[in-house]
Amino acid sequence: MLLNDDSIQDWIAARNGWSVTDGQLTKTFAFPAFRDSIVFVNRIATLADEADHHPDIDVRYDQVQIGLSTHSEGGITDKDTALAERIDFATSNR
Numbered sequence: 001m002l003l004n005d006d007s008i009q010d011w012i013a014a015r016n017g018w019s020v021t022d023g024q025l026t027k028t029f030a031f032p033a034f035r036d037s038i039v040f041v042n043r044i045a046t047l048a049d050e051a052d053h054h055p056d057i058d059v060r061y062d063q064v065q066i067g068l069s070t071h072s073e074g075g076i077t078d079k080d081t082a083l084a085e086r087i088d089f090a091t092s093n094r
Contacts, residue, residue: 002070016088024069056068
């Protein structure tokens, strides 16, 4: 089920670095080097497969942008916030 704007804004207010861009939860992570970015993407791939929910991932050398939305629902759902929380927890980027 789609989350309403108030729920999304409340969730964002309680988190570090997440925002809404073009209907997706987004966050950009910065790393010291390209290799670190790729290690991070591999870690996210494992979490995404476990959740059977896959984010959009954009790698730009030392930065990785994550975009989460539930395409079948047409927006942001609790599946997106749950995966975002797992990504933050697994990367200690809360």
